[in-house]
Amino acid sequence: MTTLVKYHALGNDYLVADPELGAPAPGATATRALCDRRTGVGADGVLYGPLPGPGADPQGMFQVRVFNADGTECARNANGLRIFARYLREHGRTHQDELTLRTPGGDVRVRLGGSATAACTIDLGSWTHRIATVADGGQVAGDAELVGVPLEIEPGTTVHATAVHNGVPHLVALVDDATTELAARLGPLIVGYARFAERPNAELLTVEDRRTLRVRIWERGVGHTPASGSGACAAACAAHRLGLTDPAVNVVMPGGTVGVEITEDERVLLSGPTSLVGRVTLADEFVPLLRARTPR
């Protein structure tokens, strides 16, 4: 029997695929089948774990891998890892309030709240404003710092761009009026911009005041999401670097509001709620769809 547990963080939804509950091995085929909103369970991504191997122990260190709805792997993220930490505690895998999650993108600390539904905080550590770029001939040219520069993402469309790499790449575009419609138009252009060697996630940012940001998201590997943890952090880091905001801000997204704080030693912390949706037991006729068809 294969059981998945579904959670969301302000509408950014993930399925926990735990080997102990019969989950498939991490991979693109299973992820796409599970995340499909019509023929599967439906989610923005799948969290596979806790995985066996070095680092998996009951002292609060667990391994996990994160996949986007389209089957691509992302090194780490923020909402998914906050959800995974909650899953571990409410399924009796740990009694710790502070966990370390080991991901392909490095170790991340999560502090759980006093109750299951209380806000939990992730420390994403430091970040850079660099992004890998491609030269004219198509080869990777190097790593450019991008802070508040005009970027023509298609002929006639220029955005005010700031790169933020916080475990995954983001491109934050400062706009007068960040709307979901504008994100649906500019997001795919930013994610698909041929000059970036690695596709970034896209965030449209409007600064309301020094402590309030409005953000709209278009994620690589997913598309529209009503909230993003690392995206909210990226927007806060970009706004701060541009001198527009204080170190602690509220980030308002369509799904709701999170708090982001930049510490004096230049780490970024995100706090926000998570919600449990429920458990889904897959039907026997669905399970074969989780495995790639083996070529004859």
Ligand SMILES: N[C@H](CCC[C@H](N)C(=O)O)C(=O)O
């Ligand atoms: N929603 C996630 C970000 C996912 C990023 C993913 N789309 C990628 O980098 O491939 C978060 O809360 O941090």
